[in-house]
Amino acid sequence: MVANLEDAAVLRELKARADIHQVLAQLARALDRCDRALALSAYHEDGWDAHGSFNGPAAEFVEWAIDTQSNHFLWTSHYITNIYIELDGDKAAVETYVQVIMRFERDGGLFDLAGCGRYLDRFECRNGVWKIAHRQVIGDWNRVDPVVEQMADGLVQQLVRGTRAPDDPSYGYFAARGTVAAAIV
8 A cells, every 4th residue: 555655646746747847848839939828828827927127927928028039039949958846745846947049130130149047937736737836037148149151052941941830830740630739829
């Protein structure tokens, strides 16, 4: 009997960690694809985000972030890396390292803003669902690089180009499989 209780506790912890990781990946995807509904689904309804010059309700953050990205950047790529999770029942303190590259145009030239930072998230499990209750973004470093050269020909130019939601090829890919990732848009 003890082994079964221990096994159940281990499975609950593993599921919580997997659920939290999925929410983090989903939010990175949502921001890069400018998918409001998917981004909102990462936060509890009363969620909060302190993100640079923005500090307020998560629903307002999502609007602000997607409008900022749509109006100021040609594309963005968020990469989540190290994820440290301390579970405490239905709450979790999470630190996630993030790298971001954002391309923009200025004075007729292309530039890449590259930066690294961390998300300090308080996750809560409500009604069996882990979501972000509060996020604090920590900026560690950034730089702006001019794009001095791009490949004119070759393999890169032959690849299917990514776009923002809902036209990005990934939405068709998931829709063909009938998955949740396609249904949120």
